[in-house]
Amino acid sequence: MASVLGPFLEILIGGLLSGVLYSLVALGFVLIYKASGVFNFAQGAMVLLAGLALVRPLDWMVDKGFPYWGAVVLALLFAGAVMAITAWIIERYILGPLLNQDGLTLFMSTIGAAFIIEGAGQMIFGSDVYPLKLYPTDAWFAFENIFPGGILINKLDVWGGLIAGILVAGLAAFFQYTKTGRALRAVADDHAAAQSVGIPINWIWFVVWLVAGLVALVAATVWGTKLGVQFSIVFLALKALPVLIIGGFTSVPGAIIGGLIVGAGEKLAEAYLGPVIGGGIEYWFAYVVALAVLMVRPQGLFGEKIIERI
Amino acid sequence: MNAPLSQGSAMAEADTRAAKIGDVLLKVENVSLSFGGVKAIRDVSFDIRKGEVRAIIGPNGAGKTSMLNVINGFYHPQQGVITFKGERRSEMRPYVAASQGIARTFQNVALFKGMSTLDNIMTGRTLKMKRGLLSQALRIGPALNEELEHRLAVEKIIDFLEINHIRKTPVGKLPYGLQKRVELGRALATEPELLLLDEPMAGMNLEEKQDMSRFILTVNDAFGTTIALIEHDMGVVMDLSDRVVVLDYGQKIADGTPDVVQKDQKVIDAYLGVAH
Numbered sequence: 001m002a003s004v005l006g007p008f009l010e011i012l013i014g015g016l017l018s019g020v021l022y023s024l025v026a027l028g029f030v031l032i033y034k035a036s037g038v039f040n041f042a043q044g045a046m047v048l049l050a051g052l053a054l055v056r057p058l059d060w061m062v063d064k065g066f067p068y069w070g071a072v073v074l075a076l077l078f079a080g081a082v083m084a085i086t087a088w089i090i091e092r093y094i095l096g097p098l099l100n101q102d103g104l105t106l107f108m109s110t111i112g113a114a115f116i117i118e119g120a121g122q123m124i125f126g127s128d129v130y131p132l133k134l135y136p137t138d139a140w141f142a143f144e145n146i147f148p149g150g151i152l153i154n155k156l157d158v159w160g161g162l163i164a165g166i167l168v169a170g171l172a173a174f175f176q177y178t179k180t181g182r183a184l185r186a187v188a189d190d191h192a193a194a195q196s197v198g199i200p201i202n203w204i205w206f207v208v209w210l211v212a213g214l215v216a217l218v219a220a221t222v223w224g225t226k227l228g229v230q231f232s233i234v235f236l237a238l239k240a241l242p243v244l245i246i247g248g249f250t251s252v253p254g255a256i257i258g259g260l261i262v263g264a265g266e267k268l269a270e271a272y273l274g275p276v277i278g279g280g281i282e283y284w285f286a287y288v289v290a291l292a293v294l295m296v297r298p299q300g301l302f303g304e305k306i307i308e309r310i
Numbered sequence: 311m312n313a314p315l316s317q318g319s320a321m322a323e324a325d326t327r328a329a330k331i332g333d334v335l336l337k338v339e340n341v342s343l344s345f346g347g348v349k350a351i352r353d354v355s356f357d358i359r360k361g362e363v364r365a366i367i368g369p370n371g372a373g374k375t376s377m378l379n380v381i382n383g384f385y386h387p388q389q390g391v392i393t394f395k396g397e398r399r400s401e402m403r404p405y406v407a408a409s410q411g412i413a414r415t416f417q418n419v420a421l422f423k424g425m426s427t428l429d430n431i432m433t434g435r436t437l438k439m440k441r442g443l444l445s446q447a448l449r450i451g452p453a454l455n456e457e458l459e460h461r462l463a464v465e466k467i468i469d470f471l472e473i474n475h476i477r478k479t480p481v482g483k484l485p486y487g488l489q490k491r492v493e494l495g496r497a498l499a500t501e502p503e504l505l506l507l508d509e510p511m512a513g514m515n516l517e518e519k520q521d522m523s524r525f526i527l528t529v530n531d532a533f534g535t536t537i538a539l540i541e542h543d544m545g546v547v548m549d550l551s552d553r554v555v556v557l558d559y560g561q562k563i564a565d566g567t568p569d570v571v572q573k574d575q576k577v578i579d580a581y582l583g584v585a586h
Contacts, residue, residue: 179439186422186433193420196382197500198408198437250424304424 006147011271012264017157019243019263020164021226024219026240026247026255027167028212033249034175035184035208036095038106042114044237046086046213049117051220051229052125053082055132072134076217083213086117091206099201100191118234127231132224135159160222164256167218171211171252184208242290248303257301262286331552332360334393335536336381336504341390343376350376351387352560358504363530364538365551365568369580372557374540375417378506381538382407382414394504409437413502415493417509417540423482427492430481431467434499435460467495471525487518494525505529507539511546519543523550548572556580 025047032040057078061071094109136159141150175181186194187204195201223233239262247258266285274281293300336358343351351373358364366374379385381392383402392399394410402412413434422430439456468474471491476484481492490510497505510526511519523546529535541547547554548568556564556571558580564571571577 179436182425182429182433183436185425185429189422189424190420192384193416193422193496194433195384195404196408196414196416196420197434197496198405199433200405 003148006149006151007271009147010151010153011267013151013153014157015264015267016260017154017161017263018267019259019261020161020256021157021219021222021259022236022239022243022262023256023259024160024164024167024215024222025236026243026259027164027171027252028215028219029237029240029244030247030249030252030255031171031208031212031215033188033244034252035188036106036205037103037188038110039103039249040212041107041110041237042090042117043212043216043240044234045114045117045121046083046216047220047223047236048229048231048233049086049121050079050083050213050217051132051224051233052121052130054079054217054220055130055224055229056125058132059130076221079217079220080214083217084210087206087209087213090209091202095205095209096202114234118231122231129228129230130224131228132221134221135225137225156222156225163218163222164259167215168252168256174211175252180204180207239286242286245290245300246293248300250304251300251302254300254302261289265289330361330534334358335360335395336538337391337393338377338381339391339393341377341380341387341392343373343380343385343387349560351380351557353389354557354560354562355390356555356562356565358536358538359553360536361530361534362536362552363526363550364536365547365554366538366540366557367542367544367547367554368557368563371559372580373560374557375508376560377557378414378508378538378540381504382412382506408500411501411503412506413497413500413504414506415490415497415508415510417512419486419489419493421481421489421493421496424480426478427473427481427484427495428464428468428477430492431464431495431499432460434496435464437500464499467498470498470528471495472521487514490514490522491525494522498529502535504536504538507537507541509540509542511541511543519546526550 025043028043028046029040032038054075058071058075061074062068090113094113095106098106098109136155138155140153140155142153144150175184183194183199183204186199187201191201220229223236227233243255243258243262246261247254266282269285270279270282334357338357339355341351341354342349354377366377368374376385380387381402383404383406386401392402422433439460468477471494473488473491473495476488481489484492494510507526511522514522526537527550530537551568553566554568554571555562556577563576563580564574
């Protein structure tokens with residue numbers, strides 16, 4: 001019994017934890033979508049930019065002989081400032097002039113922003129693969145007394161899970177209980193009406209892109225440690241898409257549950273379905289699940305019900 | 311609303327209404343607005359006095375909604391001056407308009423559809439809430455009191471508009487008449503000095519129109535809120551308003567009390583059409 005259960009639990013836990021890492025990226029999308037009704041194509045590029053703005057100054061300071069943890073704090077502050085400037089530029093020069101335009105127009109503008117951010121980020125900070133070591137990456141064997149050999153858990157994934165949990169709790173409180181959170185939801189629903197009650201729409205957009213930028217920074221610390229900071233981080237956005245469709249574009253908890261489902265689902269499918277129908281399931285399994293969800297529940301598991309009156 | 315009044319009480323009513331109408335609150339001077347080649351408003355001037363109900367009427371496409379959009383800053387006129395509370399501006403900004411005390415409703419109901427009635431009206435309190443983000447999120451101390459205080463103000467509005475039964479309902483699910491009422495509630499929550507209503511009774515049945523008329527009059531009488539409204543139902547306009555400005559093809563063609571405007575030949579022509 002234990003010999004079957006052990007590997008199953010190992011795969012499940014590994015899958016759930018790696019799913020949380022997808023959720024970290026998906027969260028940035030949810031934030032922008034909730035506050036402006038825009039699918040932000042640039043979120044992946046923002047993770048890359050945040051990672052580069054973190055790792056390059058960090059390497060430079062360590063090279064100059066700064067104490068490591070002091071350098072980490074300074075580099076984090078620097079990267080946060082870079083994300084704030086990016087948010088300001090996006091609001092001022094891209095979204096601001098497009099105020100009161102429809103969602104598709106704004107979506108197209110984020111595609112443009114994505115290319116600019118990717119290009120500018122690599123031009124300024126370089127385009128190699130930069131290793132980052134912010135969290136322990138070694139494995140940890142749990143329950144060795146129950147299962148032979150124990151269950152292998154990656155410490156980095158545990159850190160990712162912890163951080164995602166804290167972020168979600170904070171963001172949920174922010175959206176539900178603050179007037180800024182309510183204003184964000186109002187802006188997402190109707191720009192003109194939000195302005196008419198005195199919601200400063202430009203400020204709200206700056207705040208939301210800033211928060212999305214900081215979430216991107218957090219995601220970059222975890223993913224940068226896992227993969228190294230490199231261009232392919234941009235493609236995380238593609239993995240976040242099924243997470244969003246499953247969880248719902250408007251739900252912060254949905255992004256987490258969606259991530260868990262994708263993470264656990266693809267690892268379990270690879271391990272148990274893979275040998276039967278051929279390997280490589282991991283790469284497309286999430287998209288198939290997303291497709292199934294779209295057919296049954298287009299707003300996602302936790303999305304707001306779409307109310308359409310004619 | 312249309313109950314026959316004796317001559318005496320009608321006179322008395324006119325006197326008390328005249329007494330509560332004060333100085334000029336908003337003045338629009340020589341405003342012109344065009345979109346490309348289309349001239350939506352041409353050289354229009356009029357004023358709105360404190361405490362009055364001012365109607366803006368005219369055939370479809372006359373520029374009425376454009377005028378409201380100019381007043382609350384959605385559109386920026388190419389020419390003209392807007393004076394609100396003594397301050398002259400060549401254009402308003404929506405945020406400035408709202409913070410200076412101009413609230414509005416929309417022709418096609420612009421509510422936050424996914425949010426409940428209560429939350430929709432709470433957004434109207436945005437400018438009145440001052441506590442910091444962190445203390446709000448944690449719901450501690452002064453922020454908690456502040457939230458309760460604003461909640462109380464919103465509860466009063468909900469009572470007044472008789473929409474208690476739909477407080478938790480997402481407004482997207484409500485029938486049109488109730489949505490219009492929630493929208494009025496959101497505007498009232500900002501405690502406006504000037505309330506702009508864009509066709510508050512469009513698409514309503516007789517009973518709903520009577521309710522809405524009652525709310526508008528009470529807001530005007532009891533809170534002293536100045537109201538500018540666009541409306542197509544002439545019965546309603548004549549009953550509610552103190553003065554009427556008539557627009558046609560972007561130009562002002564008449565301005566005065568309902569009685570005078572009603573008899574104006576230009577107005578009759580604009581509505582009925584004349585052979586040119």
